[in-house]
Amino acid sequence: MKRYSFLELAKNAFSAHKNWGRQWRAPEPKAEYDVVIIGAGGHGLATAYYLAKEHGIRNVAVLEKGWLGGGNTGRNTTIVRSNYLWEESAALYNHAIGLWQGLSQELNYNVMYSARGVMMLAHTVHDVQVAQRHIHANRLAGVQNEWLTPEQAKDYCPPLNIKKDIRYPVMGAALQRVGGTARHDAVAWGYARGADDMGVDIIQNCLVTGIRRGADGAVEGVDTAKGFIKAKKVGVVAAGNTTTVMDMAGVRMPLESYPLQALVSEPVKPAFPCVVMSNTIHAYISQSDKGELVIGAGTDQFISYSQVGGIHITNHTIDAICELFPHFRRMRMLRNWGGIVDVTPDRSPILSKTPVQGLYVNCGWGTGGFKATPGSGHVFAHTIAKDEPHRINAPFTIDRFKTGRLIDEAAAAAVAH
Amino acid sequence: MLLVYCPYCQVERPETEFSCRGQAHIARPADPDTVSDEDWVEYLYLRDNTKGVYAERWRHIHGCGRFFNAVRHTVSDDFLAFYKAGEPMPDLDTLAKEAGK
Numbered sequence: 001m002k003r004y005s006f007l008e009l010a011k012n013a014f015s016a017h018k019n020w021g022r023q024w025r026a027p028e029p030k031a032e033y034d035v036v037i038i039g040a041g042g043h044g045l046a047t048a049y050y051l052a053k054e055h056g057i058r059n060v061a062v063l064e065k066g067w068l069g070g071g072n073t074g075r076n077t078t079i080v081r082s083n084y085l086w087e088e089s090a091a092l093y094n095h096a097i098g099l100w101q102g103l104s105q106e107l108n109y110n111v112m113y114s115a116r117g118v119m120m121l122a123h124t125v126h127d128v129q130v131a132q133r134h135i136h137a138n139r140l141a142g143v144q145n146e147w148l149t150p151e152q153a154k155d156y157c158p159p160l161n162i163k164k165d166i167r168y169p170v171m172g173a174a175l176q177r178v179g180g181t182a183r184h185d186a187v188a189w190g191y192a193r194g195a196d197d198m199g200v201d202i203i204q205n206c207l208v209t210g211i212r213r214g215a216d217g218a219v220e221g222v223d224t225a226k227g228f229i230k231a232k233k234v235g236v237v238a239a240g241n242t243t244t245v246m247d248m249a250g251v252r253m254p255l256e257s258y259p260l261q262a263l264v265s266e267p268v269k270p271a272f273p274c275v276v277m278s279n280t281i282h283a284y285i286s287q288s289d290k291g292e293l294v295i296g297a298g299t300d301q302f303i304s305y306s307q308v309g310g311i312h313i314t315n316h317t318i319d320a321i322c323e324l325f326p327h328f329r330r331m332r333m334l335r336n337w338g339g340i341v342d343v344t345p346d347r348s349p350i351l352s353k354t355p356v357q358g359l360y361v362n363c364g365w366g367t368g369g370f371k372a373t374p375g376s377g378h379v380f381a382h383t384i385a386k387d388e389p390h391r392i393n394a395p396f397t398i399d400r401f402k403t404g405r406l407i408d409e410a411a412a413a414a415v416a417h
Numbered sequence: 418m419l420l421v422y423c424p425y426c427q428v429e430r431p432e433t434e435f436s437c438r439g440q441a442h443i444a445r446p447a448d449p450d451t452v453s454d455e456d457w458v459e460y461l462y463l464r465d466n467t468k469g470v471y472a473e474r475w476r477h478i479h480g481c482g483r484f485f486n487a488v489r490h491t492v493s494d495d496f497l498a499f500y501k502a503g504e505p506m507p508d509l510d511t512l513a514k515e516a517g518k
């Protein structure tokens with residue numbers, strides 16, 4: 001792999017940056033792999049990367065029906081934070097925050113992780129109580145989170161409207177300073193390039209249509225648009241399509257798939273210093289380094305695989321943004337899109353072995369899994385390599401719906417990120 | 418925004434008058450004491466989440482307030498049927514064929 005460096009940049013300037021070369025190969029599938037990962041989103045690619053890097057398992061393929069990073073990984077609003085309520089979640093998301101901090105160096109790829117702070121607004125007495133409960137729980141679990149008065153919130157984010165006469169006045173905010181954003185595409189590309197360099201085959205335009213099981217019930221391989229591929233182990237990391245893929249192996253999942261939307265404005269000069277989220281009025285906003293305001297909306301109320309949400313959902317979010325940040329009222333919006341998110345009953349992910357020997361599943365990240373990408377790939381690779389969960393993802397089984405040990409993050413993640 | 422037909426009020430109204438309540442025809446276990454853990458999981462948490470033709474519950478929350486069922490294609494979001502609560506589930510394959518899906 002050609003390492004990127006200042007020297008390379010200077011050298012390539014002489015040929016007008018026309019000779020950088022491909023970042024990963026476009027191989028045809030081999031007949032057999034030790035591990036096949038279904039889905040080349042950030043989580044699938046990170047899994048392959050850590051399988052090769054930490055466990056020496058390099059005979060791995062990542063199969064993707066479209067182009068890599070074209071699912072929710074390339075569609076999200078890139079918010080990174082770890083202030084979830086329960087200790088199980090704190091451990092999982094904090095593990096990711098730890099990896100985010102060195103990820104650009106690790107991958108030799110600028111993922112543009114920017115810890116600009118994530119501020120979550122409280123608009124009602126109930127919001128204030130819930131936020132403070134979160135802050136205390138987080139402090140006990142060693143997770144950064146602090147309370148701001150409306151005036152302190154405005155100091156941190158000057159565009160914020162803290163007037164008392166708006167429909168949902170700001171009564172305070174929870175701030176996580178290590179929270180922020182990262183460039184979603186770069187995360188997928190960086191992991192893809194790193195995994196490819198260690199010998200992982202990333203096979204795009206390769207829809208998986210079946211999962212074959214042997215007489216003993218164990219996984220034998222997958223049927224794909226490019227024929228049958230034998231595999232000792234199969235990891236399903238297919239986000240909104242997980243139910244469909246797991247049905248191929250006869251495993252029913254506690255998931256429902258909903259459209260979730262985002263939109264961006266025309267690019268403007270730096271005008272917004274941090275990330276602001278409001279669960280109560282369903283609005284999230286930050287500014288990308290290109291200058292676009294990146295705005296996240298809510299999910300539709302019904303399951304769908306359409307990848308387009310209802311326009312009234314985005315309108316509702318824009319209403320809220322205009323009230324909280326009146327000086328954005330004349331901004332023009334450029335693009336709007338949807339992704340299909342897979343939601344579990346307790347709003348926590350599933351990173352787990354399955355009743356089928358050799359079949360593993362990483363799903364249920366719903367509206368908020370981008371932030372967890374490095375940590376998720378890291379512990380899921382461990383689960384596949386060792387055939388047992390890492391300490392951190394041990395609570396996130398499918399079985400928890402039977403034992404009743406749910407990890408209820410509905411308050412933290414109902415629609416928010 | 419979808420247009421939803423309420424079979425009780427017999428009117429078509431914007432989706433915002435309604436609330437969608439997930440997969441239809443999931444019967445509560447008649448005798449909870451004899452239900453196995455697996456069956457509780459099935460009843461409480463597992464859903465078909467079908468990519469295709471799906472029967473789901475809707476409630477006319479800002480109208481008559483009643484529950485009814487609808488069949489919808491979850492890729493195009495087109496409705497194929499609306500029927501009252503208590504009526505049997507129509508044959509989904511037939512509906513799909515009629516609609517050319």
Ligand SMILES: Cc1cc2nc3c(=O)[nH]c(=O)nc-3n(C[C@H](O)[C@H](O)[C@H](O)COP(=O)(O)OP(=O)(O)OC[C@H]3O[C@@H](n4cnc5c(N)ncnc54)[C@H](O)[C@@H]3O)c2cc1C
Pocket residue numbers: 038039040041042043044063064065066067068069070071072073074075076077078079080206207208209237238239240241245260261262296337338339340341365366367368369370371372417
């Ligand atoms: C609008 C929006 C905003 C969001 N905002 C945030 C946010 O601010 N912060 C945050 O943390 N999270 C956010 N999320 C959630 C986040 O995007 C996801 O949780 C995360 O990206 C999931 O990554 P993944 O790799 O599991 O899934 P994906 O990136 O969706 O990858 C799954 C891949 O599997 C492929 N696939 C599916 N079926 C098959 C098949 N049969 N054969 C082959 N390939 C298949 C798909 O094509 C896809 O590329 C948001 C999501 C959306 C839609």
Ligand SMILES: [Zn+2]
Pocket residue numbers: 423424425426427477480481482483
């Ligand atoms: Zn009605």
